[in-house]
Amino acid sequence: MASPALRPEYVREQVHEHDFGVVKKPLTAWERVYGNTLVRKAFILVVLAAIWQVYATHLDNQLIFPTFTDTIRSFLSRFASGELAVKSWTSIKVLLQGYSIGLVLALVITMLAMATRIGNDLLETLTAMFNPLPAIALLPVALIWFGLGNGSIIFVLVHAVMWPIALATHSGFLGVSNTLRMVGRNYGLTGFAYVRRILIPAAFPSILSGLKIGWAFAWRTLIAAELVFGTTSGSGGLGWFIYENKNVLDIPAVFAGLFTVILIGLLVENLIFRTIASRTVRRWGMHS
Numbered sequence: 343m344a345s346p347a348l349r350p351e352y353v354r355e356q357v358h359e360h361d362f363g364v365v366k367k368p369l370t371a372w373e374r375v376y377g378n379t380l381v382r383k384a385f386i387l388v389v390l391a392a393i394w395q396v397y398a399t400h401l402d403n404q405l406i407f408p409t410f411t412d413t414i415r416s417f418l419s420r421f422a423s424g425e426l427a428v429k430s431w432t433s434i435k436v437l438l439q440g441y442s443i444g445l446v447l448a449l450v451i452t453m454l455a456m457a458t459r460i461g462n463d464l465l466e467t468l469t470a471m472f473n474p475l476p477a478i479a480l481l482p483v484a485l486i487w488f489g490l491g492n493g494s495i496i497f498v499l500v501h502a503v504m505w506p507i508a509l510a511t512h513s514g515f516l517g518v519s520n521t522l523r524m525v526g527r528n529y530g531l532t533g534f535a536y537v538r539r540i541l542i543p544a545a546f547p548s549i550l551s552g553l554k555i556g557w558a559f560a561w562r563t564l565i566a567a568e569l570v571f572g573t574t575s576g577s578g579g580l581g582w583f584i585y586e587n588k589n590v591l592d593i594p595a596v597f598a599g600l601f602t603v604i605l606i607g608l609l610v611e612n613l614i615f616r617t618i619a620s621r622t623v624r625r626w627g628m629h630s
Contacts, residue, residue: 383612408594417598426583426602433579434606436492437564440499444556447500448507453537456515465512469505477502477563481570495567502563503556510552514545546622554615558607565603 391410398409408416420426451468454461477498484494518541526540542549568581578585580599587595 380612405591405593408597412594413597413601416592416594417601420595420598426580426598429579429583429599430602430606431579433564433568433581436495436579437499437560439492440496440564441503441557441560443496444500444503444560445507445553448504448511448552448556451504452508452511452515453534455512456537456541465508469509472501473505473509475501477559478566478570481567495564498563498567499560502559506555506559507549507552510548510555511545514548514552515541517548518544550615550619550622554611557610557615561603561607561610 395410398407398412401407404412417426451461451465455465456462480498480501481494484497488494488497522540522544526536531539564579565581565584568578569585570581580603584596584599587593587599
């Protein structure tokens with residue numbers, strides 16, 4: 343027996359995947375280049391350097407604004423002589439000490455705030471008091487307490503680092519969902535194990551933001567503090583290098599010191615923090 347003919351409204355044409363745009367066209371060379379974040383950022387830096395060069399050439403006054411090429415020439419010569427490398431390492435060593443101490447204190451006070459109500463009140467009170475206080479404003483007090491030397495600088499660095507990291511970490515902990523909290527409790531996690539295995543991974547995007555802010559605050563506070571110490575003790579890192587060359591009117595060297603400060607900041611941001619983000623929050627599927 344022959345099969346009945348299909349009614350026209352039930353006849354469907356075969357649909358191919360390319361009809362829905364599933365088959366992707368290969369990217370053009372421009373699309374591949376434009377899709378690279380490093381290339382786009384490098385292009386921005388080249389444009390800024392070109393603007394710097396054109397404006398400085400037009401101004402034609404080395405004592406006010408040296409050209410980009412003169413700055414790079416001074417940077418390379420001072421780095422080849424080892425002077426800039428030594429000054430940079432001196433600053434970085436002090437920064438790491440202050441940053442590490444501030445980070446530990448921030449985590450301690452944040453965990454205390456999550457554990458008890460009095461700890462939470464203590465954190466909120468202290469951050470309201472000290473977070474708006476510029477770290478460099480404490481330098482005169484630090485000089486009285488710790489004298490001339492790295493102790494005073496480390497003290498102001500701890501102040502610069504501690505409060506933004508504590509605030510960001512506390513905010514991230516409070517934002518952890520109740521579902522994750524209950525999972526941790528159901529597994530019997532308490533104390534530091536609960537914080538390490540539940541709160542820190544869930545709040546890590548906020549913690550990472552606090553680490554970045556703390557780093558930026560500490561780096562600029564360090565340079566400013568070294569500028570002050572350069573007027574009193576005649577020693578220091580990059581801040582002293584900038585101050586010393588300003589006194590002898592070697593303005594290209596001053597800009598070379600500023601260029602080094604910026605370069606270290608770019609390297610830390612794009613090599614350290616970006617690597618941490620790619621291996622944690624982005625791998626975990628979190629927004630960074």
